[in-house]
Amino acid sequence: MSEHTTKPRYGFLIDVSHCIDCRSCMVACSVENNVPMDSTRIWIKETGVTGEYPNLNRFTAPYHCMHCVDPSCVSACTVSALTRNEDGIVSYNSDVCIGCRYCMYACPFEVPNYEWDQQLPLVVKCDMCFARLSEGQQPACAATCPTGAIKWGKYEDMVAEAHQRITDRPDKYVQHVYGETENGGTSTLYISPVPFEDLGFPIAGTTSPAFSNRLVTEGTPMVAGMMLVGLSGAYLTIKHLKEEAEKERLEAEKERAAQPVVEDK
Ligand code: SF4
Ligand code: SF4
Ligand code: SF4
Incomplete structure (x- = not known):
């Protein structure tokens, strides 16, 4: 038997098109x-x-982390207060968060x-109801939505169904x-009868800025090290120049002192 353990x-x-703005999803999230x-995810x-x-006409859409x-x-x-797990969930660990809010600025x-x-x-952010999933339950918002506007399942099934619904209608x-x-792909997918810009969804590029962020966060120690080396070098050069100037000054003083004194007549 295969020992395949990769999580879905x-x-x-x-x-x-199914959302009726009843906000039961928000209530469920608040309770969960x-x-x-006003602090729901x-x-x-x-x-x-x-x-x-x-x-x-007026359309509404529930909005949470795109994972x-x-x-x-x-x-x-x-x-590393935020991590992405194998099952696609981007989770948050408040125990290690230092409240710098870089994540808020980084999220497109x-x-x-x-x-x-x-x-x-x-920071508050949806964790896909991780605790409920580990008990074999659906996320609270998906389980509560009375119209099925929020569906949860395996990513492959969600993406296939999204395309099927669009093709059918x-x-x-x-x-x-x-x-x-x-943003390079997400685990939260939407289909809509109106353009997403009309709903106020951000127009995100197809690549994630995560790479450049990593250059800054992971490169910070290297850049800091380079700056330290550069600053140390500059300090040593200035110190050397100062010592040379002091040496020249002392020698000039010594020479002046050795000169014979010429008396005024
Ligand atoms: S519970 Fe469903 S129908 Fe009601 S607001 Fe949320 S997504 Fe829309
Ligand atoms: S960057 Fe993506 S995973 Fe992170 S908070 Fe924003 S939407 Fe969620
Ligand atoms: S998955 Fe859970 S935490 Fe995320 S929005 Fe839905 S109810 Fe809230």
Whole structure:
């Protein structure tokens, strides 16, 4: 029998056309994480209202961590408080977080939030309900959504279903699976009847800035070392020049002292 132990990669498929803005997902997240509603790891993005009364339209989309394949937040964190696991979950360890908030600046999806009102604030970010998954349960938001707008499962199944739904109803969806290529690919995928820009989704490139972040975070000790060597070199050069100048001054003084004194007449 094969000893294949690689964990499946998990993901979300969020279908904007099914979201009715009931915010049950937010309540579920708030309960699951024992935090007030304004500190949930999920929130709602929305379009403006379009059309003419009584035929008005407004679309809403639940929004949480994209669980990127090459997460910019992970590469920006200097103390490894953020990590990406084999199953695709980008998790956060508050015990080692130093509150520098580099992850907030690095995330192209503007996901990590900060407990501004706490005395010892921490970063808040969706962890795909890791604790529930280890008990064989779905993430709370996916389990609670009454319309099935948030679906959770194996990533391969989510991406296949996203494309299948678009192919089956080309009149209903825009021809793009948001998250499939954004920021180098993510485990949270969206399909939508309206352009993602209309929902206020960031227009992320297809490559992750994680590489350049790593150059800074992992290269910082090297750069610091180079600067130290450079500064030490400059210090030694200045010290040497000063010593030379002092030597010349002393010799000039000695020569002056050795000169015969000429008396004024
Ligand atoms: S629970 Fe489902 S339908 Fe309700 S707001 Fe959240 S995603 Fe939309
Ligand atoms: S969406 Fe932002 S916080 Fe989530 S994994 Fe990607 S870079 Fe990190
Ligand atoms: S997966 Fe869990 S932590 Fe993440 S948004 Fe959903 S309920 Fe909140």
